[in-house]
Amino acid sequence: MKTGGLGGGRTLTGLHFEKKVDFQKLIGEIQGYEVKKISGKAGMGAFFEKKLVAMCFRKYDFYEFLSESKVDWESLLSKRLLPDDALLVIIRETLFIIEVKYQQVVGSVDEKLQTCDFKRKQYLKLVSPLGLKVEYVYVLSDWFKKPEYKDVLDYIHSVNCHYRFNELPMAWLGLPFKKNIDG
16 A cells, blocks of 8 residues: 555455455455355365366465375475465465565565566466465565666566556455456
């Protein structure tokens, strides 16, 4: 969310991010959505109008999902990657790895942005036995709109990764949403 901008509560077409965000809670706050545990399944289910549309995973939940799906991650990777948030959009058969990078002062995030290609390929190794695609996306604060980030932002796109500023539109993720409630 932009400083001084309107809150995400009125906007129903995207997930709006700030410095600290609980991704699963954010989805659950969108009208028509409920995020809840599915008995015997890893992660959390994201339901739109009571229909399961996505699965949400954090860190070790993702590996529980792989285990449930009979994927032996240790035979595919030499070291486990722990996603802050992963969203499996069922209808798209796509796993979104979502990394929120919020910066207001110079820090170590700069170099982390350059690792998306490697990480995307590692996640692809993990889910390709399941026939899933992988999209790696950064949600960035306005800090990264500065001219000195042009090269790294160009690089992110050049390796088939993505970035968005402050929000993830539901349509971009392939998730349904209610249109125009406030009029």
